[in-house]
Amino acid sequence: MENVASHSNTQDQGEGQEHPIGIYLKVWILLFVLSFFSYLVDYFDFQGMVRWSLIIIFMLLKAGFIIAVFMHVMWERMALITAILLPPLLLITLIGFMISEGLYVFGARVEYLGQPAAAERNHVEHGDSHEGAYHEASMEGGH
Amino acid sequence: MSGQSLTLSQHADTMVEDWSADKETFHVPWGKVMMWIFLVSDTFIFSCFLVGYMKLRRTVTAPWPYPSEVFSLEIFGNPVPLILIAIMTFILITSSGTMALAVRAAQHRDKSAVFKLMAVTAFFGCCFVGMQMFEWSKLIAEGVRPWGNPWGAMQFGSVFFMVTGFHGLHVSCGVIYLMIVAFKVLKGDYDKKNDYSIVEIAGLYWHFVDLVWVFIFAFFYLW
Numbered sequence: 001m002e003n004v005a006s007h008s009n010t011q012d013q014g015e016g017q018e019h020p021i022g023i024y025l026k027v028w029i030l031l032f033v034l035s036f037f038s039y040l041v042d043y044f045d046f047q048g049m050v051r052w053s054l055i056i057i058f059m060l061l062k063a064g065f066i067i068a069v070f071m072h073v074m075w076e077r078m079a080l081i082t083a084i085l086l087p088p089l090l091l092i093t094l095i096g097f098m099i100s101e102g103l104y105v106f107g108a109r110v111e112y113l114g115q116p117a118a119a120e121r122n123h124v125e126h127g128d129s130h131e132g133a134y135h136e137a138s139m140e141g142g143h
Numbered sequence: 144m145s146g147q148s149l150t151l152s153q154h155a156d157t158m159v160e161d162w163s164a165d166k167e168t169f170h171v172p173w174g175k176v177m178m179w180i181f182l183v184s185d186t187f188i189f190s191c192f193l194v195g196y197m198k199l200r201r202t203v204t205a206p207w208p209y210p211s212e213v214f215s216l217e218i219f220g221n222p223v224p225l226i227l228i229a230i231m232t233f234i235l236i237t238s239s240g241t242m243a244l245a246v247r248a249a250q251h252r253d254k255s256a257v258f259k260l261m262a263v264t265a266f267f268g269c270c271f272v273g274m275q276m277f278e279w280s281k282l283i284a285e286g287v288r289p290w291g292n293p294w295g296a297m298q299f300g301s302v303f304f305m306v307t308g309f310h311g312l313h314v315s316c317g318v319i320y321l322m323i324v325a326f327k328v329l330k331g332d333y334d335k336k337n338d339y340s341i342v343e344i345a346g347l348y349w350h351f352v353d354l355v356w357v358f359i360f361a362f363f364y365l366w
Contacts, residue, residue, distance in 0.1 A: 018250050028240040035236060035360075039229045042211045042365050051365075059361035063354055070243050070350040072343070078154040079161035080169050084179055091190050098194050102201025115204035124212035124294050126222075126285065 019075070027069045034058050034065075172340040175347070182351045185313075189355050192309065193362055196302045200366070208294035210364050213287075214278070228364050231274050232356065238267035239353040242321075242346045249342035254328055257342060261325035264349065268318040275311045279304075306359055313352050321345055 038058040041051060068074040073081055109115045149157065161168050169176045200207065211224040218226065245260035282303070286293050289301040324345045333339050 018247070021244075021247060024240065024243045024247070028236070028243070031236045031239070032233065035229070035232050038361065038365060039225065039232075042225050045211075055361050055365050059357055062357045066239065066350055066354045066357065070239055070353075071347055074148065077161060077170060078149075078158040080171060080176075080179070082158070083169070084183060087183055088186050088190070091187075091194070094190070094194055095197070098198040099201065102198045105202040106204070109202065109204050117204070119204060119206040119295075121206040121209060122294050124209055124215075126215070126217070 023069060027065050030065060031062055034062050038062075172338070172344075174340060174344050178344045178347050182347065185351065189309070189358070192306050193358060196306065196362065199298050199302060203296045203298055205296040206294075207296050208292065208299050210366070213282070213294065213299075214364065225364060227274060227278055228360065231271055232360055234267050234271050234274070235353050235356050238264045238271070239350055241267070242349045246343045246346045249328070249339040252337075252339065254331070257339075258325050258329045261321050261328070261342075261345075265318045265321045265325070268314050268321070268349075272311055272314050272318070275307060275314075279307075302363065306363060310352070310355055310359060313355070317349050317352050320348065 035058075038055060041054045041058070046054065073084065076084075110117045161170070212222075214226075214228050215222045215224045216226050217223075241260050242264045245257050245264060248256035248260060282300075287300045287303070289304050291297040292300050324341055327333065328339070328342065333341060
């Protein structure tokens with residue numbers, strides 16, 4: 001225990017820790033590559049499960065590298081790591097509740113309000129007469 | 144020598160030791176603990192926005208506008224999807240890299256390098272906010288409002304302005320924070336105690352802003 005406490009990898013004053021510059025540069029390049037990949041997902045217009053899984057994987061990888069290396073979490077002691085990473089896990093509960101609530105609300109809107117279950121998405125046109133287009137759209141919306 | 148991680152059982156030992164001993168739990172400067180507490184609470188704020196947005200997307204029956212078309216720009220006569228957002232993402236990652244180098248320079252007490260790298264980081268932050276202003280004014284000119292837009296679900300505008308606005312506010316505050324620390328480094332304010340941990344703490348904030356953008360980019364712009 002004594003030995004572990006004074007292990008030099010885990011800094012004692014927080015400030016003395018120093019890491020080879022190479023790891024920063026590697027992670028930096030990796031973040032560029034991953035961002036470029038997630039942009040390509042959109043550029044090549046992947047859809048469905050492929051799109052969602054690729055987006056989520058690239059997002060989690062990027063977030064993980066930023067937290068672990070740029071924010072130095074991988075070099076911290078476990079007491080601090082858990083204090084940082086465990087509380088956000090509570091969000092899973094919130095996400096779960098909101099998915100179930102969302103499904104219910106969507107079902108109610110379709111079933112009782114007669115709203116469309118799968119509305120056709122409109123393609124976006126950039127032009128000059130947008131102010132007019134907006135007013136028309138809000139008229140049609142009729143709210 | 145740093146760089147190696149502890150084994151899992153060593154981690155368990157440090158965990159028990161740090162929480163059960165009659166002394167401070169976190170072996171880092173107090174400012175760093177405070178910054179982490181702030182960042183964890185900020186995580187919950189942004190998570191509320193994004194989870195709220197997720198629920199919107201689940202419940203909205205009106206068609207959601209295609210973000211990649213909304214944010215396309217015309218370059219040499221051809222519309223390129225989402226290009227402005229891609230450039231903003233690269234700028235923010237670049238600024239994270241220069242910030243990481245600034246933290247390293249602070250460990251070497253290389254004051255002019257710290258100042259220059261932090262100033263470059265802040266400059267990239269300004270570029271990011273500038274491009275966001277361009278994006279906002281373009282969309283506002285096209286008729287996007289928090290209560291409606293020409294292309295579909297009216298909630299699109301409210302989510303867009305709230306989430307990107309709150310993130311942009313974080314970037315703007317970060318630029319000011321970085322510049323204050325950078326000038327104090329240059330003046331030698333941290334030499335009295337030879338304590339440069341403030342640079343790492345400011346870096347934590349800046350990387351967090353980049354981290355939030357990763358999630359906004361994935362969920363709002365690519366979804």
